[in-house]
Amino acid sequence: MSEPSIAFIGLGLIGGSIAKGIKREHPKSKIMAYMRSKSKLLKAQEEGIVDVVLDGIGEELKECDLIFLCAPVEYNANYLEQIKPYLKSGAIITDVGSTKTDIHEAVIRAGLEHCFVGGHPMAGSEKTGYENSSVHLLENAYYIITPTALSSEDQVNHMVDMGKSIGSIPLVMDYKEHDFVTAAISHLPHIVASSMVNLVKDSDNSQELMRRLSAGGFKDITRIASSSPEMWEQICMTNSNNLSLILKRYIDSLNDILKVLEAKDNQYIYQLFETSRDYRNSFSEKATGPIESDYFFTVNMADEVGAISTLAVILASKGISIKNIGINHNREHGEGTLRIAFYDKESMDNAWKQLEKYHYDLIPN
Ligand SMILES: NC(=O)C1=CN([C@@H]2O[C@H](COP(=O)(O)OP(=O)(O)OC[C@H]3O[C@@H](n4cnc5c(N)ncnc54)[C@H](O)[C@@H]3O)[C@@H](O)[C@H]2O)C=CC1
Numbered sequence: 001m002s003e004p005s006i007a008f009i010g011l012g013l014i015g016g017s018i019a020k021g022i023k024r025e026h027p028k029s030k031i032m033a034y035m036r037s038k039s040k041l042l043k044a045q046e047e048g049i050v051d052v053v054l055d056g057i058g059e060e061l062k063e064c065d066l067i068f069l070c071a072p073v074e075y076n077a078n079y080l081e082q083i084k085p086y087l088k089s090g091a092i093i094t095d096v097g098s099t100k101t102d103i104h105e106a107v108i109r110a111g112l113e114h115c116f117v118g119g120h121p122m123a124g125s126e127k128t129g130y131e132n133s134s135v136h137l138l139e140n141a142y143y144i145i146t147p148t149a150l151s152s153e154d155q156v157n158h159m160v161d162m163g164k165s166i167g168s169i170p171l172v173m174d175y176k177e178h179d180f181v182t183a184a185i186s187h188l189p190h191i192v193a194s195s196m197v198n199l200v201k202d203s204d205n206s207q208e209l210m211r212r213l214s215a216g217g218f219k220d221i222t223r224i225a226s227s228s229p230e231m232w233e234q235i236c237m238t239n240s241n242n243l244s245l246i247l248k249r250y251i252d253s254l255n256d257i258l259k260v261l262e263a264k265d266n267q268y269i270y271q272l273f274e275t276s277r278d279y280r281n282s283f284s285e286k287a288t289g290p291i292e293s294d295y296f297f298t299v300n301m302a303d304e305v306g307a308i309s310t311l312a313v314i315l316a317s318k319g320i321s322i323k324n325i326g327i328n329h330n331r332e333h334g335e336g337t338l339r340i341a342f343y344d345k346e347s348m349d350n351a352w353k354q355l356e357k358y359h360y361d362l363i364p365n
């Protein structure tokens with residue numbers, strides 16, 4: 001991309017994070033944005049992320065090479081017809097919505113298949129809004145790209161390059177398959193988390209003992225129950241067929257558990273936990289957050305004041321940039337381990353050599 005003009009319709013958690021990533025990689029790109037809150041748009045302009053604040057859909061879009069739809073999914077689909085009169089020849093419209101069939105069908109109805117490539121960055125959080133967006137949010141996360149029947153190879157490659165430029169891992173996929181997969185791994189978990197929280201709310205006593213005592217496991221699996229109701233209502237409504245199918249399978253599995261629990265079938269219960277543990281342990285943690293990268297290693301170091309800054313100074317003195325640095329809490333490698341990620345193999349190898357000279361205890365990736 002050489003100094004492209006890019007518009008964002010919706011500049012919240014995801015739109016804001018992508019805009020920040022694009023601005024980091026292409027500081028001269030012209031970013032235009034529209035969203036409901038003018039004050040947040042002005043803040044993004046003050047921060048140098050947004051160049052042009054839009055008051056709505058209009059003439060300014062005629063300049064854009066790429067238009068991102070980053071509002072809740074049903075609103076995104078509604079914008080297609082409004083944007084249509086202002087499309088420059090060769091421009092691409094993309095979206096970041098969590099469901100894809102609904103928008104792809106709207107694209108077909110609007111006759112925009114030749115200029116649409118769908119997208120879904122598979123990372124985020126329960127938080128919303130531009131104020132929570134971050135240049136690191138989508139790093140090392142899968143960025144699903146869903147072409148239409150008329151998307152050209154160039155258009156898809158352009159989106160793949162965009163995904164890579166913000167540090168994500170692009171993956172091209174059929175939009176219908178996307179919606180079945182995400183029904184199981186994203187949409188069902190949100191329903192389960194919210195219904196569990198509501199179950200506790202309705203089962204608690206007047207002293208709210210359940211709420212006060214809720215601990216690790218419950219909090220871990222219900223964090224996403226704090227997500228935006230507006231966003232999740234629209235996700236569930238636009239993927240209701242897949243979600244119903246997978247929810248029925250889940251209810252069947254819960255009913256099986258209920259039966260064996262009542263029958264006190266300890267073997268079945270043991271196997272339930274054994275199977276899930278083994279399968280869950282096989283999941284890769286690599287594509288899930290800002291710390292991991294293909295180029296990283298771990299440093300085993302004493303937990304002393306100033307230890308991290310000493311290490312950072314050693315690397316900085318050799319001009320080695322750190323992409324990310326994080327303290328490992330799992331203590332797999334003993335006390336005080338630090339995971340350091342680099343932008344490329346050369347930087348990682350240089351850093352390794354430097355730290356070896358200072359006798360740091362290094363653990364390869
Ligand atoms: N939250 C997450 O973790 C993820 C969300 N997504 C998808 O990204 C999209 C945006 O979600 P977030 O950024 O999380 O939400 P958000 O609530 O942080 O941002 C939504 C943005 O859209 C704007 N907006 C809402 N209605 C609008 C309308 N009618 N016209 C113009 N702008 C409007 C809001 O002002 C805000 O700037 C959704 O489609 C969601 O499915 C995708 C991946 C992860």
Ligand SMILES: O=C(O)C(=O)Cc1ccc(O)cc1
Nearest residue numbers: 098121122123124125126224
């Ligand atoms: O907070 C979390 O763990 C999420 O699950 C975030 C998320 C929300 C919606 C998506 O389409 C993708 C990721």
